[in-house]
Amino acid sequence: MPELITEIERLSLVIEIGGMPVRVHTIDPNFLNLLQNRYAGFVNHRDRAEIEFDVELQRPKGVEPAADVEVSCHSGCWSLRRGDFLAEWEPAARRGWIRQTANPYSIDAVLRIVHTLVLAQQGGFLLHSASAIRNGKAFLFAGVSEAGKTTISRLAPSDVTLLTDEISYVRRRGDEYTAFGTPFTGELAKLGENVSAPISTLYFLAKGKENRIDPISPREATRSLLSNLLFFAKDEELVQAIFHSAFEFVSRVPVMRLTFVPDARVWELIR
Amino acid sequence: MSKLYMARNPRAAARSLDGEMMIMSGRDSTLFTLNRTATILWQSADGATPLDEIVEKKICAEFEVAPTEALADAESLARELAGHEILQISDGPITTPNRTAGEK
Numbered sequence: 001m002p003e004l005i006t007e008i009e010r011l012s013l014v015i016e017i018g019g020m021p022v023r024v025h026t027i028d029p030n031f032l033n034l035l036q037n038r039y040a041g042f043v044n045h046r047d048r049a050e051i052e053f054d055v056e057l058q059r060p061k062g063v064e065p066a067a068d069v070e071v072s073c074h075s076g077c078w079s080l081r082r083g084d085f086l087a088e089w090e091p092a093a094r095r096g097w098i099r100q101t102a103n104p105y106s107i108d109a110v111l112r113i114v115h116t117l118v119l120a121q122q123g124g125f126l127l128h129s130a131s132a133i134r135n136g137k138a139f140l141f142a143g144v145s146e147a148g149k150t151t152i153s154r155l156a157p158s159d160v161t162l163l164t165d166e167i168s169y170v171r172r173r174g175d176e177y178t179a180f181g182t183p184f185t186g187e188l189a190k191l192g193e194n195v196s197a198p199i200s201t202l203y204f205l206a207k208g209k210e211n212r213i214d215p216i217s218p219r220e221a222t223r224s225l226l227s228n229l230l231f232f233a234k235d236e237e238l239v240q241a242i243f244h245s246a247f248e249f250v251s252r253v254p255v256m257r258l259t260f261v262p263d264a265r266v267w268e269l270i271r
Numbered sequence: 272m273s274k275l276y277m278a279r280n281p282r283a284a285a286r287s288l289d290g291e292m293m294i295m296s297g298r299d300s301t302l303f304t305l306n307r308t309a310t311i312l313w314q315s316a317d318g319a320t321p322l323d324e325i326v327e328k329k330i331c332a333e334f335e336v337a338p339t340e341a342l343a344d345a346e347s348l349a350r351e352l353a354g355h356e357i358l359q360i361s362d363g364p365i366t367t368p369n370r371t372a373g374e375k
Contacts (some may be wrong), residue, residue: 217289218288218289219288219289219291219293219304222288222293223293223302223304226295226302227302231300234298234299234300236282236297236298239284239295239297239300240284240295240297243284243286243295244284244286247286247288
């Protein structure tokens, strides 16, 4: 008599970004391989994970419906939804699931959202900025699209370790803030190094005719910081937490305007 | 003419910086920076003091402006802030807790 029950092998890996290990389970070896390549440098197989996600792969439906991301919390369970994925995460149980097709973009969005939710409760955040380490100190370069995040990353000299050219990971530790490398890439399409350092300065980028650094007022710094934060959830408590985190950051970390011409000499100012 | 009362919405996050308030709507994360006059209104919005009294004692006392003009501007501003749900307004005293939950 044939076996009626087939045991399906459950595969997993841990994606650790910002010191937060997230285990992803799948039954598809090709998808696991895809994740290993996508998050190279951020993948390990350690036992401990702070969150476990089961990924349920669906067949592609042709064109994925475009839709804004929706993030909401009901009875302690977060619901994450976009045209190309549906996910739930229950922080108390440290577990969740993701329903998507076999692509790297959907799970990437889920991870970004989950990290913003976790960081918001800890005084940290994800920021639209490039970041890099030089002389043991981290520097953040923030700005809207076309502000020069990719340009300044591309111009970095060899003694600079690039953390990201697109989305910086900022964690608060006491009165200090630490920047971590992320696999979240922009135009440079190059994963950041999986290392961290205390943040020395946040620069808001502006293109100009000379390289110069100018102070900006705490009010402008806070407003600019808030407008560059990544946050998706319509949750009053976390919105308030993020709001206050921006003020705390500006009160502890120097924030300047970096005007630069697009050549490598700008890095002479960043030390 | 009925009086207008204002109370800060506890769902908004607020902080004072360089003498001006920055407020974020808890509803849609919209950020507002209030000028000096709007900051006075915000800080005076205790739900118990009518707007005309706030204008008379705090706006007209500080700025050279005619009371009727100041009251009309203040009322317009209060209604606008209420529209963004960072202030609550009523024609009677407002008894909900007036401290903004997120204010520091």
